[in-house]
Amino acid sequence: MNIVLLGPPGAGKGTLAALLKNELNVPHISTGDIFRSNIKNGTELGKKVQGILASGGLVPDEVTIEMVRDRLASDDTASGYILDGFPRTIPQAEALSEMAELEAVINFVLSDDEVVKRLSGRRLCPSTGRIYHIVSNPPKQEGIDDETGEPLIQRDDDKPEAIRHRLEVYRAETAPLIGYYKEKGKIIDIDASPSPETVLSSVIAALKA
Numbered sequence: 212m213n214i215v216l217l218g219p220p221g222a223g224k225g226t227l228a229a230l231l232k233n234e235l236n237v238p239h240i241s242t243g244d245i246f247r248s249n250i251k252n253g254t255e256l257g258k259k260v261q262g263i264l265a266s267g268g269l270v271p272d273e274v275t276i277e278m279v280r281d282r283l284a285s286d287d288t289a290s291g292y293i294l295d296g297f298p299r300t301i302p303q304a305e306a307l308s309e310m311a312e313l314e315a316v317i318n319f320v321l322s323d324d325e326v327v328k329r330l331s332g333r334r335l336c337p338s339t340g341r342i343y344h345i346v347s348n349p350p351k352q353e354g355i356d357d358e359t360g361e362p363l364i365q366r367d368d369d370k371p372e373a374i375r376h377r378l379e380v381y382r383a384e385t386a387p388l389i390g391y392y393k394e395k396g397k398i399i400d401i402d403a404s405p406s407p408e409t410v411l412s413s414v415i416a417a418l419k420a
């Protein structure tokens with residue numbers, strides 16, 4: 212089953228994907244995670260995109276599309292995948308349509324106020340990318356990852372200026388994909404405001420239906 216997670220920054224796509232991948236037994240492919248891992252490892256790609264991610268802009272389509280094409284060619288995608296953060300522009304969606312047949316596009320619906328609360332309180336484990344929130348999903352010990360014991364970090368693009376810019380970019384470049392996939396009959400709107408477990412149940416029920 213090939214699924215795309217669509218929605219504003221901080222709507223809970225990564226959190227849901229971490230739960231849903233175990234239900235569907237398919238890999239979670241996050242373009243943001245792949246870029247961040249390249250930045251952490253100091254690769255050429257990482258050096259090229261570091262400033263773009265920090266400001267909340269979009270990496271050029273040709274770079275992103277080639278990276279996804281390579282990733283989807285891996286053996287672990289044979290039974291499907293959850294794409295998180297791709298496509299994000301119409302040209303990316305058109306490129307994806309030549310690579311794969313999608314079963315569904317899950318569209319996370321969440322207000323800007325809630326997005327800002329979620330992003331400003333998000334903390335991450337630097338090595339595993341495990342996601343926390345200082346209020347809704349805090350670690351057992353403040354500032355420390357539950358499993359690795361590492362100090363948690365805040366993403367550069369979770370600072371107020373970058374959050375504002377990401378929301379603008381989302382509205383201009385990514386929101387048009389809702390109409391694009393609606394026309395194709397692929398969109399499933401999901402209220403992203405309840406708890407992650409409730410969002411997971413809604414997604415599973417919608418996929419079964």
Ligand code: AP5
Pocket residue numbers: 219220221222223224225226227241242243244246263264267268269270271275295296297298299300303329330332333334342343344345347348368377403404405406407408410
């Ligand atoms: P990316 O990493 O994809 O960022 P994003 O889409 O902005 O999404 P986020 O990861 O910020 O949020 P999320 O929806 O996954 O929310 P999360 O689950 O973490 O991309 C980063 C950058 O990479 C882009 O800005 C761009 O530069 C580049 N990039 C990536 N893909 C690209 C592409 N295709 N083209 C070009 N450039 C690209 O949750 C957020 C917080 O809320 C957490 O603290 C979590 O604990 C909490 N939370 C989650 N769910 C709930 C819930 N149900 N209830 C309460 N709290 C919740």
